[in-house]
Amino acid sequence: SQQGEEDPQALSIQEGENATMNCSYKTSINNLQWYRQNSGRGLVHLILIRSNEREKHSGRLRVTLDTSKKSSSLLITASRAADTASYFCATALIYNQGGKLIFGQGTELSVKP
């Protein structure tokens, strides 16, 4: 089963509103990463939050991490139509020097002008 689970699967809001997406994971992590994907294109890295951090900001993005609940949330404030995309959380399972990067199913965000 996947390491990351996200909700909601889809979110539709108006421009100017805030959007919150949640991610849960199953094992211990060193960090958690959030990515954005526009309509079947490559992923763009948004934020990496380390396990010893509780909150991190980048522009209109705010990410929180609760390692006791094994969950993270991504908040986009004052959303714009250009924020319409799919958002994924990802965690790395590192072992034998290598590992796997495991993605959640993603949240599809639609921001209506």
Next chain:
Amino acid sequence: KAGVTQTPRYLIKTRGQQVTLSCSPISGHRSVSWYQQTPGQGLQFLFEYFSETQRNKGNFPGRFSGRQFSNSRSEMNVSTLELGDSALYLCASSLENLDETQYFGPGTRLLVL
């Protein structure tokens, strides 16, 4: 720096054929990983390469293989194509491992008829 590039961008193949996809990482990045993205299964880890060595492989059949060259460029090969191999194939690069920011290419969209 130039970003991650993938070639070709689009491919149409028929069942039973084989295909080779190429990925050129960001200069200086030694870790290259590959992912398959489909509507049903989402983003799934295929394998990761570092210094010409495969460090880990996801849960895919042996028809999926890859390699990395001394300049860190990577190729993945899928033999005996099946209809279910139709997907967006993404590669990503990073400096050392999966536990840090990944930089993704635009992907190769493969359609198997």
